[in-house]
Amino acid sequence: MRTTALAVLLAALAAATLAEPALAMDSRFRGNDEPGILAGAPQAPPVQQAPPVQQPPAAQQPPAAPPPAVQQPPTAQQPAAEVPTGGRVEILQQILVKVNGEIITKTELEDRQVSALRQRAQQMSDEELKKAIAAITPDILVDAVDELLLLQRGKELGYKVTDEQFKRVLDNIRKENKLESDEQFNAALKQEGITIEQLRKNLEKQMVINQVQQVEVAGKVGISESEAQAYYDEHKNEFTTPAALSLRELLVAVKTDGKTINVAADDAAKAKAEGLLARARAGESFAALVAEASDAPSKANGGLVGPLSASELDPGVLKLIEGLKPGGVSEVFRSSGGYALLQLESQTPPAVKSFEAAREDIAQKVYESKRNAEFGRYLAKLRSQAIIEWKNEEMHKLWLARTAAAAISPKAPGL
Numbered sequence: 001m002r003t004t005a006l007a008v009l010l011a012a013l014a015a016a017t018l019a020e021p022a023l024a025m026d027s028r029f030r031g032n033d034e035p036g037i038l039a040g041a042p043q044a045p046p047v048q049q050a051p052p053v054q055q056p057p058a059a060q061q062p063p064a065a066p067p068p069a070v071q072q073p074p075t076a077q078q079p080a081a082e083v084p085t086g087g088r089v090e091i092l093q094q095i096l097v098k099v100n101g102e103i104i105t106k107t108e109l110e111d112r113q114v115s116a117l118r119q120r121a122q123q124m125s126d127e128e129l130k131k132a133i134a135a136i137t138p139d140i141l142v143d144a145v146d147e148l149l150l151l152q153r154g155k156e157l158g159y160k161v162t163d164e165q166f167k168r169v170l171d172n173i174r175k176e177n178k179l180e181s182d183e184q185f186n187a188a189l190k191q192e193g194i195t196i197e198q199l200r201k202n203l204e205k206q207m208v209i210n211q212v213q214q215v216e217v218a219g220k221v222g223i224s225e226s227e228a229q230a231y232y233d234e235h236k237n238e239f240t241t242p243a244a245l246s247l248r249e250l251l252v253a254v255k256t257d258g259k260t261i262n263v264a265a266d267d268a269a270k271a272k273a274e275g276l277l278a279r280a281r282a283g284e285s286f287a288a289l290v291a292e293a294s295d296a297p298s299k300a301n302g303g304l305v306g307p308l309s310a311s312e313l314d315p316g317v318l319k320l321i322e323g324l325k326p327g328g329v330s331e332v333f334r335s336s337g338g339y340a341l342l343q344l345e346s347q348t349p350p351a352v353k354s355f356e357a358a359r360e361d362i363a364q365k366v367y368e369s370k371r372n373a374e375f376g377r378y379l380a381k382l383r384s385q386a387i388i389e390w391k392n393e394e395m396h397k398l399w400l401a402r403t404a405a406a407a408i409s410p411k412a413p414g415l
Helices: 005-019 106-118 126-157 163-176 182-192 196-216 225-234 263-281 286-293 297-301 315-321 359-385 393-408
Strands: 082-085 088-091 095-099 102-105 244-253 304-309 338-348 388-390
Touching (some): 095 106, 244 286, 263 286, 286 297, 304 338
Antiparallel strands (some): 244 304
């Protein structure tokens, strides 16, 4: 997909909102002398506390106009209502679901579908398009409902974005992405078919949802030393650097017309390779022999190949160098291009990172697991307390199936 200036800006917005100070709280939700409850939002040192929460669902990114190549995706077919109004017919939006009185329409679903398809950046046949839509729609429905629930919760808590916060975030983004003039910034907006008002609306959504996640979920997830140690003990392979080795290769090519085998040329190449082997074992520099006689592409750098892990090498090659010490040279062997020999340049054993060295990685892994589980429970609670009225049974069934699967393996949207 072509990366536009605004695409870079929007990606940066997602990260910037996490670093932005706590959102302002509506004065109706706190006393005159009481500081905002977000002023000291919990931070996360390694292991004992949780790292910063990740960006919110992809579904919350500002929608962009679809490219001409993407067909408008079909959704459940349901006739729109027609209301006579003094001689004209007005087409109403088809409502798919009401969430605590707020609606999600068929048009909103289609916009999200198009946005998701654009990210795939590929042409699709009608059949492929139908399959792609069927695959993404359940997640889109869940994300759309959850987004509303999180925004409603943010409103209950009094979170809002001030003009000063919005300006500060935009100024930082414009500076970091070299959109220095208003003309450049407006051109980026125009290129994506979005207005500054739409950008602010999407930014406000994202910041409020991030704040709800941080305070209601992430700030309550802790990691104990015993949990971190247990994870390390059970997953040491994740903190192990595999054994690695570097080789030098020397190839004596056998000239052929590609159709027949020239026995004389084959014998000559084998004899030359064996002579080179004798010289190497007698103490001559293997790199010098490569420079003199090798026909392999690696000749330019002294025949050096690697470092490589054992899993990257052919079992036959591993057997050839088995038992060699650094500087040792293998027997001559037949390859697809001729006769070759290998020198073991260097070898390092597997290395296990210590618990202390791996502490930050462990904290992140354990935190993400616990946060995802906690966020799944949090969303399930919001759903159970909400009044969700489905107006389209087909979409309802898709949503039910996806939320049931999420309950088995909870995961924060977009992760």
